[in-house]
Amino acid sequence: MDKFIIEGNTKLCGEVEISGAKNAAVAILPATLLIDGITTLENVPNISDVKIICNILEALGAKVSWTDEHTVVIDSRDLKCVNAPLEMTSKFRASYYLLGALLGRCHHAEVGIPGGCNLGARPIDQHTKGFEVLGATTSVSQGKISASAKKLIGAPIYFDVVSVGATINLILASVLAKGTTTLDNVAKEPHIVDVANFLNSVGAEIRGAGTDTIKINGVQSLSGNHTYSIVPDQIEAGTFMLAAVASKGNILIKNCIPEHLDSLSAKIIEMGGKIEDLGDSLRVSCNSKINPTNIKTLPYPGFPTDLQPQIGVSLAIANGTSIINESIWESRFQYTDELNKMGAQITAQGKTAVFKGVKKLTAAHLYATDLRAGAALLIACIIADGQSELYNIHYIDRGYEHIEDKFRKLGAKIKRVSE
Numbered sequence: 001m002d003k004f005i006i007e008g009n010t011k012l013c014g015e016v017e018i019s020g021a022k023n024a025a026v027a028i029l030p031a032t033l034l035i036d037g038i039t040t041l042e043n044v045p046n047i048s049d050v051k052i053i054c055n056i057l058e059a060l061g062a063k064v065s066w067t068d069e070h071t072v073v074i075d076s077r078d079l080k081c082v083n084a085p086l087e088m089t090s091k092f093r094a095s096y097y098l099l100g101a102l103l104g105r106c107h108h109a110e111v112g113i114p115g116g117c118n119l120g121a122r123p124i125d126q127h128t129k130g131f132e133v134l135g136a137t138t139s140v141s142q143g144k145i146s147a148s149a150k151k152l153i154g155a156p157i158y159f160d161v162v163s164v165g166a167t168i169n170l171i172l173a174s175v176l177a178k179g180t181t182t183l184d185n186v187a188k189e190p191h192i193v194d195v196a197n198f199l200n201s202v203g204a205e206i207r208g209a210g211t212d213t214i215k216i217n218g219v220q221s222l223s224g225n226h227t228y229s230i231v232p233d234q235i236e237a238g239t240f241m242l243a244a245v246a247s248k249g250n251i252l253i254k255n256c257i258p259e260h261l262d263s264l265s266a267k268i269i270e271m272g273g274k275i276e277d278l279g280d281s282l283r284v285s286c287n288s289k290i291n292p293t294n295i296k297t298l299p300y301p302g303f304p305t306d307l308q309p310q311i312g313v314s315l316a317i318a319n320g321t322s323i324i325n326e327s328i329w330e331s332r333f334q335y336t337d338e339l340n341k342m343g344a345q346i347t348a349q350g351k352t353a354v355f356k357g358v359k360k361l362t363a364a365h366l367y368a369t370d371l372r373a374g375a376a377l378l379i380a381c382i383i384a385d386g387q388s389e390l391y392n393i394h395y396i397d398r399g400y401e402h403i404e405d406k407f408r409k410l411g412a413k414i415k416r417v418s419e
């Protein structure tokens, strides 16, 4: 197990290059299983979740080869319609996308109950409900979830809750179904639009991604020999924007899509930060005290839950009291106990946390409790007085590529140590 040792008190300044989006990559890689051909994906983030999926694709008979650090070629022509290895699929959350993709291509799928970050209850009832509307039967037993169908037939599906995973999974299951599927009350995150753009680029007929209703006309097959570049990671960009604010620094965030970050930019301006939109990059700086503000996490285009812990670090040192209301995940405030070890004054109960701003955080030994909490705690260590140690950094490696190198280029003093 690795840990980070961080020398604090750093103002982060310089440039950072944003990688491809984790949450798009973990959906688009399984989506390549729908193609009876060869696909080249560019701008793929080199993170541990992506490596696990590539291993699963290989176990299913796909040939996966990296031609450079961010380009992967997947040949799914000899896909074996077998069950995905349980020990691999139960390791991470996005393995549920194998259900939609394999159901679409093979009409049968079985994966281990998806694992991943502990953010509280993570039901997948909307996924299974959707598969059943298309004509599949689903069952859960012995730690596995399976779905099978003789034939998938397009149909209208209305989601009871807005779910990123269910929206993408039903797109995957219906692109090769017979007839038209209409998905209503869908999620609108940038990575959903990216999955739809990818599938359309190989011959799918998906309309409306990014709106509340998505219409999919089933096609007979998807064509290979195509190259697609994954969208930049909105959450990684937001993490560095918030690192600029918390450290009172000045960071040029390159290779991002500023409009994906509008809800965060608005909050940063309220907090006294400055944002310069340069088209495909953003400069974020903060020279003054941080103003307190209130946040409610919501599906896109609302404030993303995946940036909640990172903005929590800035609010912990704001000039007054702020409130965060977390409306997506019930256990997303675990990081506040860790920040309190650094002298923060945060009271979290249920869906709400009250942040009474303090002047300074002080170094401590901290434990990442999930991916985004890990990124937030790393920012806290970078700005705190003294030398901190951060444990459980395998969570961070799941979703941030070379995070310590990127922060080091901005002036942070971070050492990775293997224990």
Ligand code: EPU
Binding pocket: 023, 026, 093, 094, 117, 121, 122, 123, 124, 125, 126, 127, 161, 162, 163, 164, 165, 166, 187, 305, 306, 327, 328, 329, 371, 372, 399
């Ligand atoms: N929900 C249900 N039933 C379902 C599905 C979801 O009740 O069948 C509820 C969940 O309990 C939650 C809400 O709906 O309260 C939203 O869940 P969603 O399905 O949108 O989340 P997800 O697909 O499991 C993805 C991201 C998460 C991100 C959420 C919300 C991936 C692989 N994961 O999860 O990302 O927090 O959307 O935006 O795309 C992360 O990257 O750190 C991460 C946790």
